[in-house]
Amino acid sequence: MEFKISKELISQLEQLIAAKRDSELNVLLEDMHHADIAEILDELDFNEATYIFKVLDSEKTAEILLELEDDLRENILSRLSPKEIAEELDELETNDAADIIAELSKDKKDEVISELQDVEHAKDIVDLLRYSEDTAGGIMHKELVKVNENWSVLTCVKEMRIQAENISRVHSIYVVDDENRLKGRLSLKDLLTTSTRAQISDIYISKLNSVKVDTEDVEVARIMQKYDLEAIPVVDELGRLVGRITIDDIVDVIKDEAEKDYQLAAGITQDVEANDSVLELTKARLPWLLMGMVIELFASQVLDANQAISDQFRTLMIFVPLLSATAGNIGVQASAIVVQGLANGSVKEFNRHYFSKELTVSMISGTIISLFLLCYHYVLYGQFLVGFAISISMIAVILFAATLGTLVPLLLHRNKIDPAIATGPFITTSNDVFGIFLYFVIARLILGV
Amino acid sequence: MEFKISKELISQLEQLIAAKRDSELNVLLEDMHHADIAEILDELDFNEATYIFKVLDSEKTAEILLELEDDLRENILSRLSPKEIAEELDELETNDAADIIAELSKDKKDEVISELQDVEHAKDIVDLLRYSEDTAGGIMHKELVKVNENWSVLTCVKEMRIQAENISRVHSIYVVDDENRLKGRLSLKDLLTTSTRAQISDIYISKLNSVKVDTEDVEVARIMQKYDLEAIPVVDELGRLVGRITIDDIVDVIKDEAEKDYQLAAGITQDVEANDSVLELTKARLPWLLMGMVIELFASQVLDANQAISDQFRTLMIFVPLLSATAGNIGVQASAIVVQGLANGSVKEFNRHYFSKELTVSMISGTIISLFLLCYHYVLYGQFLVGFAISISMIAVILFAATLGTLVPLLLHRNKIDPAIATGPFITTSNDVFGIFLYFVIARLILGV
Incomplete structure (x- = not known):
């Protein structure tokens, strides 16, 4: 087809x-x-x-x-x-x-x-x-059909025919007063079943959703979806009808919003595309890379400070990438679920029930991963105590990452910052540094160094 | 309001x-x-x-x-x-x-x-x-208005009134034959301006987009967006009209699709939400964590094999987390842009022009990061040659990560696998292992070990 x-x-x-x-x-x-x-x-x-x-x-x-x-x-x-x-x-x-x-x-x-x-x-x-x-x-169009509340039905039908000629989809007929202030809408059915001499002011429906010109587009999208509207009128500061937004205008807003989360998670700030210039692409990406680098310099400091214990227990160092990756992965997973919950309204603020569920999921995952690691370490390197220290550190770091992953998006959201940033490089690298630090602290405690 | x-x-x-x-x-x-x-x-x-x-x-x-x-x-x-x-x-x-x-x-x-x-x-x-x-x-509804091609305009208008009563939005009037096969659509204007005795078969428009019942929902969304349709009829294998999809049904499909990319990037497979059970959440998340762990075990092997050179040049090891994070970040950025390009059609297959642009962006970013690192290393640890080796390795790893990040989503796409997987944990951890391996190979070459 x-x-x-x-x-x-x-x-x-x-x-x-x-x-x-x-x-x-x-x-x-x-x-x-x-x-x-x-x-x-x-x-x-x-x-x-x-x-x-x-x-x-x-x-x-x-x-x-x-x-x-x-x-x-x-x-x-x-x-x-x-x-x-x-x-x-x-x-x-x-x-x-x-x-x-x-x-x-x-x-x-x-x-x-x-x-x-x-x-x-x-x-x-x-x-x-x-x-x-x-x-x-x-995002609004100027094309719409509007009638004056003081018109008769007959005038209204005539005027509508003229206006509708340039409009592909009528959706609604809006009613305004002499000052062009939005008063309500007209049902086509009422219009057709009423005497042609009746006044519009007697038959229009005054209950009507509308948005202001400066309402954010994502807010418009939310309202239209919530009330299942195919079109919504837009009014200015004085309540005058200035335009109309239809559902197909909103489809792009919804798509862009979802894509923005994905881009933030991937560490891309501006809305760039594959065919943008090198300069634009670099501007959208380099800041995140530099920030990640600066944060990771702290990780290098932590490793530097732990050279002695690493020399003594040689396998500690080689599991650092595994530790970082696991902490990063679990932190991003935890954040992503909170970010989507905030977006669709199922998460609104800190919730002890949800938080304990997240910790349970992390504890289960952490235990499985740590047990596997304990066996792997024992089989390859012997040294049960070192393997034990690594495994316990791993669980602690996983729980820490899950906590940070849950709380940071909530904190960002409360401070009116896009919580999706929490699933991007800023948090993964921070998680890295804290994780490596915690890892060595716990390993020292267990190994008694 | x-x-x-x-x-x-x-x-x-x-x-x-x-x-x-x-x-x-x-x-x-x-x-x-x-x-x-x-x-x-x-x-x-x-x-x-x-x-x-x-x-x-x-x-x-x-x-x-x-x-x-x-x-x-x-x-x-x-x-x-x-x-x-x-x-x-x-x-x-x-x-x-x-x-x-x-x-x-x-x-x-x-x-x-x-x-x-x-x-x-x-x-x-x-x-x-x-x-x-x-x-x-x-996703289709059964509610729609349809008329038989053999009816007269008069019968048609009568029937339409009955059918339209149960339908909130008419959008289109579909024309079918005696076997209920979709033949076309009727314009309301033609219907109102034609003699009531005319036959529908003489006035209907046969040009009409439709989809089959088994067409994928994302494909339906694509067609409706491309042709800017507010409704599309659905036919079965024999071309019989069985339902209708309207634009508000598609809004959810578009949203879900964009959210799926985000979830894949965050390492969450199934469509889970904050209020799902612990078991469901764990099932959606643990596989990615385990896979990440197994891949990172190779990283531990690479580090283990390079203990000697690490002992000799002590700063090599401490920059591994920085290297991993930067490679991961740049790889995910590169992939995300390709994934979105594939989704919106601006990227279709491997394209030398785009690939060289990506390498230019990475080269610029890599050079800035490496120069910074070279200075940092020299100021803190002296040993210019070691710092030089680390910096050169960094550029190489960045270029490698950008290459992998660009090619993997294209490869997945060509094999009909969702390319957004490339922005998730699988690629970031693989990037890690290759990156660390490459880092030591280049460092060895430069330092002559």
């Missing part, structure tokens, strides 16, 4: 481009979905992609533009004049147009805006550019 | 429950959204929550049931008779009802099904139970 790009199609297109057979290109691509054409352009080289882009008409290319990979879009936009870009944007919904303008350089941005033909549309786009990306204002 | 639970509300409810003032409870909760009531019940103890649940009528409680935390839902279901559970399920959409039945024990499941009153509804629910959770069949 679904479209798949074939090698034949690509080479056919390349031949048509080389021969400049524009009309045949148009026929070939005419019936394809814009998302599929975008996929094809991503497979071609920049020149070929731009060629096809210029052959197709702007109604189609505008939608394609939205679906392209960032670097190809950037490349194509750089080859279009401000007037040509404005033609594309005139075809798009306000929100999508604003997103593309935001990618342009300051100078080009102004030129493109001045070339927009539809004045109302241009005003809406410029309005959207004011809001920061991660707020309701930054 | 949004509802917030207050301590006062909770204590007021607790008093009303203690005094068994049912009608006042009903009045207090009457106008609240079911998602808000679910949040309140999660704050109360099991007995109080069950009490309120029994006081409210099943139209409301059915929706509440869907929103509760897993353990509270389980608890409440265990206190309801099969007949009472069936009453709840009769109020729900087929998909939601099937999800709740799937949580029951085998015996109770059959009893509940036999108590369902609406036979058509029961048939649909049982039908849905056949499909595995992570397929289109497992």
Whole structure:
């Protein structure tokens, strides 16, 4: 059922481009979905992609533009004049147009805006550019259907027909007063079953969820999911209806939020992608590496200070990597479960019941690992007491790592810091240093050094 | 605008429950959204929550049931008779009802099904139970509006009114033939602007995306996002229309998929949550810990084999944790970017351009870290050559880790294994062992031992 790009199609297109057979290109691509054409352009080289882009008409290319990979879009936009870009944007919904303008350089941005033909549309786009990306204002559309509470049903139906023409999905009809303040919504059913002379103010439903322009996008996502909404109106500080957010805008927010946790866990700060520049990638990654290095310098100090005991009991040192890795792994596991619990609401604050469960899980895991290690050490190196010291230290370090792993995300969360940081390099390396320190302290106690 | 639970509300409810003032409870909760009531019940103890649940009528409680935390839902279901559970399920959409039945024990499941009153509804629910959770069949609803291609527009409009009554959001009208095979969809506009005597077969649109019942849920999510669909029909092996998936069903799939990556990166296999049992948590976590341990035993072997050189150049050993941590961090960073690239389609297979960019980023990071280390070592321990050996080894290990981090997810992906495993403990510990091995090999070469 679904479209798949074939090698034949690509080479056919390349031949048509080389021969400049524009009309045949148009026929070939005419019936394809814009998302599929975008996929094809991503497979071609920049020149070929731009060629096809210029052959197709702007109604189609505008939608394609939205679906392209960032670097190809950037490349194509750089080859279009401000007037040509404005033609594309005139075809798009306000929100999508604003997103593309935001990618342009300051100078080009102004030129493109001045070339927009539809004045109302241009005003809406410029309005959207004011809001920061991660707020309701930054993700909302201007396209919506609204009616005045003082209208009659008849006027309302007429007006709605005009407004709905430019909107792909109506979802809801919003009711506003003369000052454009949001009053409620209208059910299509009520509208159709009421006398055409009735006033809107008599039939609208005043109970309605809405968000403010400066509400954080993740908060909007949470509200829409909780109340199972397909669209939510956005109001400004004075309660005036300024836009609407639909569920498909929220899908990206949810995805980005989940990906951010993953990136933090992997030690990547900014939202970078495989096709970002070396500089951007380095900026997102190097700080974590340096911080990890500085923390691990303390580990080197701990090892340095324990050279004597390591010389005396030679196997102590060789299990340090095993100890570090196990402590790191268990700490990250403990943190990840708390982080996800905080995200989905099943964990809210410190909870003794949960904490003792975590310690039980760690104790079981720690005991199994330590017993295995005790046997391994005895078989390979004899020296039961040293093996015993290593095993007991291992359990202690595991319990410590689990405790830190549980508490740190809670502490970060309470201080309004993203708890997912706790599953990243900062905690794993800190765990390392504490773990190695504890290991030698306990080993010294048992071995009586 | 949004509802917030207050301590006062909770204590007021607790008093009303203690005094068994049912009608006042009903009045207090009457106008609240079911998602808000679910949040309140999660704050109360099991007995109080069950009490309120029994006081409210099943139209409301059915929706509440869907929103509760897993353990509270389980608890409440265990206190309801099969007949009472069936009453709840009769109020729900087929998909939601099937999800709740799937949580029951085998015996109770059959009893509940036999108590369902609406036979058509029961048939649909049982039908849905056949499909595995992570397929289109497992996430689809039975609720949809369909018309026969042989009907006239008039019959069609009449039938649609009846069908739409039980459906909260119509989205699309599907057209089927006499054998219930999906033929296309109907635009509401065409339906309203055509003569009532026209046949559906003359006006329907045959171009339509659909998925098969056994299509993977993540694939459905991908298609719906790519083509920006709010609903997609589901067909069986013979092309018969059996259900429909809407965008809100897909939101959960997208969230789960992103969370799975995060869990794999944290070394947690199954989909566990903070309130799962100790056994489940241990089963999801212990295998990774054991595997990490076994791999790190090789690291202990490498260190054991290098005791002599460590004795001679005493600072070599103390930087092993720093080396491991840095290699691990850079490897995970490299993998995470590839994993996300594979997920969003910006990386498809091995790409020399991207690989050389990754090596450049690692080379820059490695050089900065090594230079810092060289100075640190010289200031603290003198012995320039040893510091030099450590620094060069560090660069080599970093480049090696970045290479492994880039290639392993691609390799896993090509073999149809989830590439996010590469950001978990398996790769970090393997990186450790190879890194430590390489470190000593290079140090030996430079120091001439």
